[in-house]
Amino acid sequence: MEYRLTKTKWRTLWLAIALLLLFGVHQSRCDILPVKAIHHNNTALHQVLEALAATYPNITRLYSIGKSYQGKGLWVLEITRNPGMHTPGKPEFKYVANMHGNEVVGREMLLLLADYLCSNYGRDERVTKLVDTTRIHLLPSMNPDGWESSKESDCSSVRGRFNANGVDLNRNFPDPYDGQKNELQPETQAVMNWIHQEPFVLSANLHGGTLVVNYPFDNLPRELKRSGTRVYYSSPDDDIFVSISKVYSLAHPTMHKGHPQCPIQRRERFTDGITNGAAWYPISGGMQDYNYYKTNCFEITLELGCCKYPPALYIMRYWYANREALLKFIELVHKSGIRGFVVDEKGLPLEGARIIIENRAKKIKTSKDGDFWRLLVPGNYTVRVAKRRFKNSKKTVTVDPDVSTVVNFTLFRKNSNNFNRRRPATKINGAVELEKPASNVSFHSIVTNRDKLRLAAKSPKKSASVARIPSIVASFICLVLVASLK
Numbered sequence: 001m002e003y004r005l006t007k008t009k010w011r012t013l014w015l016a017i018a019l020l021l022l023f024g025v026h027q028s029r030c031d032i033l034p035v036k037a038i039h040h041n042n043t044a045l046h047q048v049l050e051a052l053a054a055t056y057p058n059i060t061r062l063y064s065i066g067k068s069y070q071g072k073g074l075w076v077l078e079i080t081r082n083p084g085m086h087t088p089g090k091p092e093f094k095y096v097a098n099m100h101g102n103e104v105v106g107r108e109m110l111l112l113l114a115d116y117l118c119s120n121y122g123r124d125e126r127v128t129k130l131v132d133t134t135r136i137h138l139l140p141s142m143n144p145d146g147w148e149s150s151k152e153s154d155c156s157s158v159r160g161r162f163n164a165n166g167v168d169l170n171r172n173f174p175d176p177y178d179g180q181k182n183e184l185q186p187e188t189q190a191v192m193n194w195i196h197q198e199p200f201v202l203s204a205n206l207h208g209g210t211l212v213v214n215y216p217f218d219n220l221p222r223e224l225k226r227s228g229t230r231v232y233y234s235s236p237d238d239d240i241f242v243s244i245s246k247v248y249s250l251a252h253p254t255m256h257k258g259h260p261q262c263p264i265q266r267r268e269r270f271t272d273g274i275t276n277g278a279a280w281y282p283i284s285g286g287m288q289d290y291n292y293y294k295t296n297c298f299e300i301t302l303e304l305g306c307c308k309y310p311p312a313l314y315i316m317r318y319w320y321a322n323r324e325a326l327l328k329f330i331e332l333v334h335k336s337g338i339r340g341f342v343v344d345e346k347g348l349p350l351e352g353a354r355i356i357i358e359n360r361a362k363k364i365k366t367s368k369d370g371d372f373w374r375l376l377v378p379g380n381y382t383v384r385v386a387k388r389r390f391k392n393s394k395k396t397v398t399v400d401p402d403v404s405t406v407v408n409f410t411l412f413r414k415n416s417n418n419f420n421r422r423r424p425a426t427k428i429n430g431a432v433e434l435e436k437p438a439s440n441v442s443f444h445s446i447v448t449n450r451d452k453l454r455l456a457a458k459s460p461k462k463s464a465s466v467a468r469i470p471s472i473v474a475s476f477i478c479l480v481l482v483a484s485l486k
């Protein structure tokens, strides 16, 4: 006997299929999140980032900065309130991991950090403030090709260290002393484009093989290298690099002790768990030096442990050792130095104005919105702002510990009349007002109960059992619908 479905039954069948598909996707997201303590392969890593972006659309954006030598995506998860673009007055921060493909701890730390920030947004006051006030970019793998040839439990070899073209990416950046030794690789080019595109303030590059924070400079002039003695080659901001490096090492339960006791270098010691790169061993074409020479961004390198590719059962141990340090390091963008806006006499933002600290060679430039961040250790500074065709402006500023000091500048054109000097910089203030949590007061103030309620209401976090209820209900409805077809 021929069985034919009526129009209504067809509709019911389609509805059941749609429901199953919809909640099947929901269920598979539940399988991926929360992030597991496993070594994610490149496909699984991308799935985690996709799941986070889909589950927390209000505070995340997944984007690619380019492709590896073999064409794999270099995926970045942006985490902030209102993601998508730079907000005037909101600092930009980045973590980059797995630049050496066989150094995998950082890769898993960034996935766990992403999950921690997203799932605690609207629930934990500290995380909510951080996500509201900072644009955080996480690149869990800069070298996905290298990862493919690395092996779990291989603690010390170089298998998988290089990209698929056999190049060490942390020797591939243009170097002020040695130029470009190897042809620029697609991964390096992608990161260079990225760091010139976003006005990053602070960054860390996550590696493995020992336990220490390494800060610029990594390289030094050839004549000093030839001398054969170890040279501490400091940057003009050595005091700042020492200070921010210690923030990380001191927040780590063992790094600050400075005695990693790695099997290949048992006697190696680092005072306070930090070291100048050149004093440890000089390298040419490193990423942290490039950040400092060419951009506003201050970057350090984190060596997270002796074993480059530890067995997965140790991942949670690494996470608990690094979680607080990773959070504290991001918070530094709000807690050190000066920040503000540079505008013209009409209150319009001035891009490319130089922020010059007296007796300090490194200059910072304002971004297109006229905003700037200049990391400094506490103390008194004379700050001068200069731009072509404008008169310089100079201020004396006291930088306090634990808070970034706001200092704004108005520059006047050299040939302009000064009749409108007293006009306030209304346009820029308006932009800052829109992003209230970016101001000093709100970052360090307590979130009101009303704000807490609003944040909690927006939070997509559900407990695992609650998250499963819709799929159980959907399955039940589908069963009833299919049964009704008979």
Ligand code: ZN
Pocket (backbone or CB within 6 Å): 100, 103, 207, 208, 209
């Ligand atoms: Zn490395």
